[in-house]
Amino acid sequence: MKLFVDTAKIEDIRKAEEMGVICGVTTNPSLIAKEGGRSQEDVLKEIASIVDGPISGEVKATTVDAEGMIAEGREIAKLHENMVVKIPMTAEGLKATKVLASEGIKCNVTLIFSANQALLAAKAGAAYVSPFLGRLDDVSQPGIDLIESIVEIFANDPEIDTEIIAASIRNPIHVTDCAMAGADIATVPYPVIEQMTKHPLTDIGIEKFQKDYIAVFGK
Ligand code: E4P
Numbered sequence: 001m002k003l004f005v006d007t008a009k010i011e012d013i014r015k016a017e018e019m020g021v022i023c024g025v026t027t028n029p030s031l032i033a034k035e036g037g038r039s040q041e042d043v044l045k046e047i048a049s050i051v052d053g054p055i056s057g058e059v060k061a062t063t064v065d066a067e068g069m070i071a072e073g074r075e076i077a078k079l080h081e082n083m084v085v086k087i088p089m090t091a092e093g094l095k096a097t098k099v100l101a102s103e104g105i106k107c108n109v110t111l112i113f114s115a116n117q118a119l120l121a122a123k124a125g126a127a128y129v130s131p132f133l134g135r136l137d138d139v140s141q142p143g144i145d146l147i148e149s150i151v152e153i154f155a156n157d158p159e160i161d162t163e164i165i166a167a168s169i170r171n172p173i174h175v176t177d178c179a180m181a182g183a184d185i186a187t188v189p190y191p192v193i194e195q196m197t198k199h200p201l202t203d204i205g206i207e208k209f210q211k212d213y214i215a216v217f218g219k
Contacts, residue, residue: 012190069096101125134168
């Protein structure tokens, strides 16, 4: 399973990139809005200069018609060759996905909460689907079940080459579960990546190695 970082915060993207663990970035309107009023265009261009991999930028949250999404999608795609256009999972979004995909523009259909939504997005030509597992967990529906269903449905259909991006990841257990379920990608907030680096026994081990080393060799 590949790892993307789910943020528009440049500092966090740099840190994840320097660690060598991510190969893509996803953003959304809420994440872009947190970046102090910077335009999405500016933020996406800067991200593209840091990470050499798929970068999802979403159409405007207020754009709900296919025509509008297609026009914005074309502009997002022009920003950089690695750009992926994120489209909300609606009937209009599917229409936009079909047109953009036919033009060779990669689409990431987002806000997927059911297996049928993922199937429709794949049929419309999405390069990626983003099922949101954390938000399902929040309403007491096991998000991992959705990931498992989509993995199985896509594996059963040789026509589908859409990749599954497990999204709305809230903790390291989500990441492990998604990897075990067969998701192609997990898009992970940077604080969760940091949590994934840690284990109390690692810290205890480092401390003991340092103590033993210093006792014999000094600093
Ligand atoms: C997906 O690409 C979204 O950006 C994201 O994972 C949403 O996560 P949230 O539910 O934590 O907002």
